[in-house]
Amino acid sequence: MCGRYASSRTPDDLAEEFEVVDPRLDKELPADYNVAPTKEVYAVLDRPPKDEPEASAAAHRQLRALRWGLVPSWAKDPAIGNKMINARMETVAEKPAFRRAFASRRCLLPADGYYEWYPLEGKSGKSGRPAKQPFFIHPKDGSVLAMAGLYEIWKDPTRDADDPEQFRWTCTVLTTDAPDELGRIHDRMPLLVPRDRRSAWLDPSTPKDDVLDLLVPAQQTGLEAYPVSTKVGNVRNNGPELVEPLPVEESLLEGTGE
Helix, strand or coil: CCCCEEECCCHHHHHHHCCCCECCCCCCCCCEEEECCCCEEEEEEEECCCCCCHHHCCCEEEEEEEEECCCCCCCCCHHHHHHCCEEECCCCCCCCCCHHHHHHCEEEEEECEEEEEEEEEEEECCCCCEEEEEEEEEECCCCCEEEEEEEEEEECCCCCCCCCCCEEEEEEEEEEECCHHHHCCCCEEECECCHHHHHHHHCCCCCHHHHHHHCCCCCCCCEEEEECCHHHHCCCCCCHHHHCCCCHHHCCCCCCCC
16 A cells, blocks of 8 residues: 655656646645655646536646545545555446546546555564554656556535535546555555656546556666665654655664564
């Protein structure tokens, strides 16, 4: 699964990287090195301009702030989003919670990299449970990851029509099998969308069969993983020090043979 990631790029940087046509943002988010579920995150998506009717306008590439944890449009309680942070690539087209979004509300979630926790045999934490060493997985060349995502717009029936909070925009990250070199840390990873597939993935008019053809993981090369501080486990901790490589002698790996 993907449950934490880092996102420190500015809106201008992301607009250039993802060829955003409509640069207007409802809000600008600070750099976040410990993105966790229910937080607001940047998402790239193709939709009609914000001040034009959806049915009569062509889609424009936009950058928006969405809440991580997808709430289906039919949901009675938005709390369901707390359990919808990931969607499995293998079943996303059929699952009731995701299939409508998969059909026409696809997005990209930019990230510097993501975190996974590696369980250590023979070591226990303060709670008595097996200790886990967090790793940061990111592109070696410092480029931006484009994680495949879906988004939904949930209407809050308790709010008035003129309430700006009446509609809640939420998203989820698609996951796939991790290749061997990363699978030894965790068997799942975000589905990454290469540059040549971005437009087709984002285009709401892409036929379903063509979208299904896009659900083939690209060659996951150029990624590296290294141990980082266990401080990332507490969402209250935030800052660039969380993604700094941790020497093995200062990590939980010492003496494990890793």
